[in-house]
Amino acid sequence: MTPDIEKLTKTASQVRRDIVRMVHACQSGHPGGSLGCADYLVALYFHTLKHNTKFNMDGHGEDLFFLSNGHISPVFYSVLARSGYFEASELATFRKINTRLQGHPTTHENLPGIRIASGSLGQGMSVAIGAAVAKKLNKDSRLVFSLHGDGELQEGQIWEAAMYASHNKVDNLISTIDVNGQQIDGPTDKILSLGNLRTKWEAFGWEVLDMNGNDMADVVRVLDLAISKTCKGKPIMILMQTMMGNGVDFMMHTHKWHGTAPNDEQLATALGQLEETLGDY
Amino acid sequence: MFCPMKKYTYTEKKDTRSGFGAGLLEAGKKNDQVVALCADLIGSLKMDAFIKEFPERFFQIGIAEANMMGIAAGLTIGGKIPFTGTFANFSTGRVYDQIRQSIAYSDKNVKICASHAGLTLGEDGATHQILEDIGMMKMLPGMVVINPCDYNQTKAATMAIADYHGPVYLRFGRPTVPVFTDPDQKFEIGKAWMVNEGTDISIFATGHMVWKAIEAGELLAEAGINVEIINIHTIKPLDEEAVLKSVAKTGCVVTAEEHNRIGGLGDSIAQLLARNNPVPQEYVAVNDSFGESGTPDQLMKKYGLDTEDIIKAVNRVIKRK
Numbered sequence: 001m002t003p004d005i006e007k008l009t010k011t012a013s014q015v016r017r018d019i020v021r022m023v024h025a026c027q028s029g030h031p032g033g034s035l036g037c038a039d040y041l042v043a044l045y046f047h048t049l050k051h052n053t054k055f056n057m058d059g060h061g062e063d064l065f066f067l068s069n070g071h072i073s074p075v076f077y078s079v080l081a082r083s084g085y086f087e088a089s090e091l092a093t094f095r096k097i098n099t100r101l102q103g104h105p106t107t108h109e110n111l112p113g114i115r116i117a118s119g120s121l122g123q124g125m126s127v128a129i130g131a132a133v134a135k136k137l138n139k140d141s142r143l144v145f146s147l148h149g150d151g152e153l154q155e156g157q158i159w160e161a162a163m164y165a166s167h168n169k170v171d172n173l174i175s176t177i178d179v180n181g182q183q184i185d186g187p188t189d190k191i192l193s194l195g196n197l198r199t200k201w202e203a204f205g206w207e208v209l210d211m212n213g214n215d216m217a218d219v220v221r222v223l224d225l226a227i228s229k230t231c232k233g234k235p236i237m238i239l240m241q242t243m244m245g246n247g248v249d250f251m252m253h254t255h256k257w258h259g260t261a262p263n264d265e266q267l268a269t270a271l272g273q274l275e276e277t278l279g280d281y
Numbered sequence: 282m283f284c285p286m287k288k289y290t291y292t293e294k295k296d297t298r299s300g301f302g303a304g305l306l307e308a309g310k311k312n313d314q315v316v317a318l319c320a321d322l323i324g325s326l327k328m329d330a331f332i333k334e335f336p337e338r339f340f341q342i343g344i345a346e347a348n349m350m351g352i353a354a355g356l357t358i359g360g361k362i363p364f365t366g367t368f369a370n371f372s373t374g375r376v377y378d379q380i381r382q383s384i385a386y387s388d389k390n391v392k393i394c395a396s397h398a399g400l401t402l403g404e405d406g407a408t409h410q411i412l413e414d415i416g417m418m419k420m421l422p423g424m425v426v427i428n429p430c431d432y433n434q435t436k437a438a439t440m441a442i443a444d445y446h447g448p449v450y451l452r453f454g455r456p457t458v459p460v461f462t463d464p465d466q467k468f469e470i471g472k473a474w475m476v477n478e479g480t481d482i483s484i485f486a487t488g489h490m491v492w493k494a495i496e497a498g499e500l501l502a503e504a505g506i507n508v509e510i511i512n513i514h515t516i517k518p519l520d521e522e523a524v525l526k527s528v529a530k531t532g533c534v535v536t537a538e539e540h541n542r543i544g545g546l547g548d549s550i551a552q553l554l555a556r557n558n559p560v561p562q563e564y565v566a567v568n569d570s571f572g573e574s575g576t577p578d579q580l581m582k583k584y585g586l587d588t589e590d591i592i593k594a595v596n597r598v599i600k601r602k
Contacts, residue, residue, distance in 0.1 A: 058360050066355075107387045115358050117387045120378050126348045127383055130355020130363075133340070137316070138359055157379070160348035168340075 001217070004047070009216045010277040011082065012042040016247045017274045018078035018091055018281065024267040026095040029103065032257040033149060034075035036180050036213065036242035040147070041079045043219040048227070050142060053084040055112035063142045064131050066116055068124020069149035069178065070104040071259070077101050081281075085113040088281040122155025124148060125175060129165050132173040143230055146175045151183030154192050159204070165235040166205025174226045176238040178213065182255035197239050206237040213240035248273055286502040287477045289495050291461045297453035297489075298396040300432035302327025304439025305364055305394075309335050312362065315443055318353055319366045320346045325455075326366035326396050346371045350379035354389045362443055363391050369398035369452060370411040373418055384448050385421040392442050393418075394451045398428075399539035400567070400584055401456045401489060401577035410572035416544020418450040419517040425470060426517040428452040428538075428546075430491035432460045434514060437468035445470055452488065454539075456577045459492050473520035479509035482595050483527040483534050487513045487546050490537035490565065490586065497591035506595065516546050521553055528554060533602050534562040535594045539586055542566040561601035563594040 001009070015038045023029040045051070049063040056062075067076050074094065081088040086100075093099035100109040104119030116127045128146035135142060152158065165173060179197065181188050188194050201208045207229050211222040219240075226236045244258065245251025248270040262270055309315045309331050316338045317331050323341070332339045342349040346367055353363035365372065372395035373380070384391045395414065402410050419426045425447065429435040435453050442449045462474075476491065477498055486494040491512045498508040509527050513520070528534060534554065536547035547564040554560060567584050581587050 058358060060359070064358065116354065116389075117382050120382045123347075123351050123379055123383050126351020126379075127355040127358075129348075130352035131358045132355070133352065134356045134359025134361050137338070137361065140359070157345075157347040157351065160343075160345035161351065164342065164345065164348055164352070167343075 005217050005220065008042055008046055008220070010275070011046055012038045012216065013247070013275045014278040015042055015075060015078045015082060017271060017276055019074040020248065020262060020267060020270045020274070021280065022074045022078070022091055022094040023261045025092060027261045028095055029074055029261060030071040030259045031074065031261070032182070032244040032251060032255070033069065033072040033178060033180065035248060035251060036244045036246045037072055037147065037178050038075050038247065039216050039219050040176065040213050040240060041075050043216060043223055044145060045079045045083045047220055048223045049145070053112070055085060057115060059115070060138065060140055061142060064115065064144045066124045066128045066131070066144070066146040067105060068118055068146055069121065069152050070118030073101070073103065073105050076105060080113040082278065086111065091281045121149070121152040122157040125158055125161035128173055128175065129161055129170050132170050135172055143227065144173050146173070148175065148177050150177055150179045150181065150188055150194055153177065153194055162201070162204040162206065169233050170235050171231050171233050174230065174236040174238065176240050178242055179239055180242045180244040182244045182258060184255065184258050186255055201237045205234065207234040209236065209238045211238050211240040213242035214246045286498050286508070289461045291459035293460055294457035295432035295460050296455060296457050297429060297432055297435040298325070298455060299327045300429070300435030301394055301396065301439050301451070301453050302330055304436035306330045306334060307436070308440050308443035309338065311440070312443055314360055315362045315364065316340065316356060317364045317366065318342055318349050320344055320349050320371065322367050325368070326394070328366055346376045347379045350376045351383050353391045354383040354387060357389045357391060364394050365391065366394050366396070368409060369395035369414050370409055373414040373450070374411060377417060381421060385424050388423065389448060390446050392449045392451060394439070396453055397455045398452045399454060399489070400572045400580040400586065401454050401539065403455065403577045403580065404574050406574040407571040412541040412567050412572065413544060414452065415516055415538070415540050415546065419549065423448060424517065425449040425515065426452070427470065427515050428488040429514045430488055430512055431458060431462050433462045433464045433466060434468065437466050438514065441468040441470055454489060458489055461492065471515045471518045471520055473523035474512040474514065476510040476512050477508060479507040480530060481507045482509065482599055483531045484508060484510045484537060484591065484595070485513050485524065485534065485546065485550055486510065486537040487516060489539050493586070493588045494537055494591055496588040497595065500588070500592060501595055506599070508595065513546055516549055519549050519553060524550060524553055525557055528558055528560055532560050533598045534560060535565060535591060535598055536562065537565040537591055540566055541569055543569055561598045563598040565590050565594050
């Protein structure tokens with residue numbers, strides 16, 4: 001493991017601790033998808049994005065990220081805090097009254113790092129396209145990233161956006177789908193099968209890449225590869241295979257931890273599996 | 282007793298949507314951050330002139346209104362001022378959640394511009410004649426709701442909302458209607474326009490109903506009733522001061538709108554008066570039903586939105602004083 005990958009992996013371990021502690025403290029929230037996407041978001045914010053933690057909504061000259069599956073807010077908040085947008089101590093307020101860390105991300109409370117509200121699914125790709133088009137109009141060569149759940153692909157607006165992005169050559173956009181195969185009511189294959197995602201996205205005119213989303217080296221490699229594919233006339237789609245609940249053994253291999261908080265005992269077990277690397281908040 | 286009514290005349294009839302098209306072009310010339318989006322209805326929305334002048338600032342979205350609202354929200358991140366254009370039905374009901382989360386709750390500077398509102402869309406029928414849009418949009422926190430009365434006012438409103446920072450719903454229509462307001466007017470968001478001062482009754486009208494209120498006022502004046510007419514072009518934020526001042530003088534109210542009786546201008550006025558100065562009120566509005574096919578004039582008559590309906594409402598409410 002290179003020093004960079006080792007450092008990112010250690011950061012992801014702390015982010016996973018943050019996630020389970022946040023969800024435990026308010027006894028609500030979505031640990032499963034948050035844990036699964038921890039490696040991707042850490043790699044994005046600590047390796048990939050050119051960004052300024054002195055937050056400015058318009059983000060001129062910066063790479064932008066949009067979280068479309070807003071329910072994995074714990075991982076988003078932890079990564080924003082750990083990368084310096086706000087104090088990590090504020091993570092303790094997650095989902096509590098008067099907090100800036102609402103259950104789902106919002107611009108409404110002026111939390112630095114958030115550029116759009118999300119929670120109602122399927123909307124974030126359209127927003128990311130708009131921001132990417134604005135960058136082109138502004139002659140801003142930085143990129144726009146977005147993350148979506150696989151269950152979220154059941155929303156029709158995603159496919160409206162997919163068509164628009166390829167037709168209009170929105171090639172400064174790198175979208176990622178968290179393919180964990182799970183949604184609230186069970187496996188996606190049982191609820192509403194997504195079919196062959198690679199074939200679907202290729203048919204919609206996107207450049208499609210595969211990623212092992214829980215292997216930090218592969219996450220970094222594919223993000224770098226995706227950037228090399230931008231500005232070539234096609235939007236980029238990363239199909240990111242993850243394990244919901246990754247990092248905590250009893251939260252993996254099931255959809256049951258999509259939106260359930262651990263009790264005191266479960267928290268202790270989970271924290272026993274996750275190294276404290278940057279200091280708990 | 283003969284009570285003179287301020288004289289309003291017109292030399293031509295034009296559609297308010299053309300006022301939007303003209304205003305959009307002007308707004309685009311004035312501010313290069315103004316961009317426009319359309320969901321396959323360029324001609325209906327009169328966006329051709331803007332597109333010809335600023336092709337690189339126009340985005341054809343296709344028949345995908347939800348995506349259009351999201352892209353508009355995204356364009357604001359980078360400083361653009363997006364104007365979306367489609368029919369009122371597809372601008373509101375079809376995309377309510379997108380507007381709610383990505384625009385209103387996210388505090389995005391998007392101008393939602395909606396043509397073919399109300400019954401006067403005509404022959405296409407109820408699928409396209411939205412009568413609930415004002416209600417839906419005014420319920421969104423922070424949303425400004427504007428329904429201008431003629432070509433000139435729609436043009437002025439379009440230019441004004443480009444200078445205002447925040448989400449706006451601008452509602453206009455398809456039929457040609459009298460052009461009677463000042464072509465050089467300065468449009469003030471949230472500032473009601475006194476059309477005619479009177480003492481017996483306050484008529485608060487919006488959109489196409491303002492001209493009908495003027496027609497009614499002239500006939501009522503001949504019958505000795507001194508009508509105050511106020512154009513509420515901005516339904517939210519409501520000009521509460523103007524409404525309360527008028528009602529303090531007249532003591533009764535008729536509201537007139539091309540919208541469902543539930544949730545529109547009438548309800549905004551009633552809520553204000555209930556809290557401050559309860560007086561008799563009559564509604565000229567669609568009586569909680571869908572529309573149907575027909576010519577605009579036939580529909581306005583059948584659904585109780587004609588000049589004579591305003592006169593009847595005035596006579597009813599004056600008796601209740």
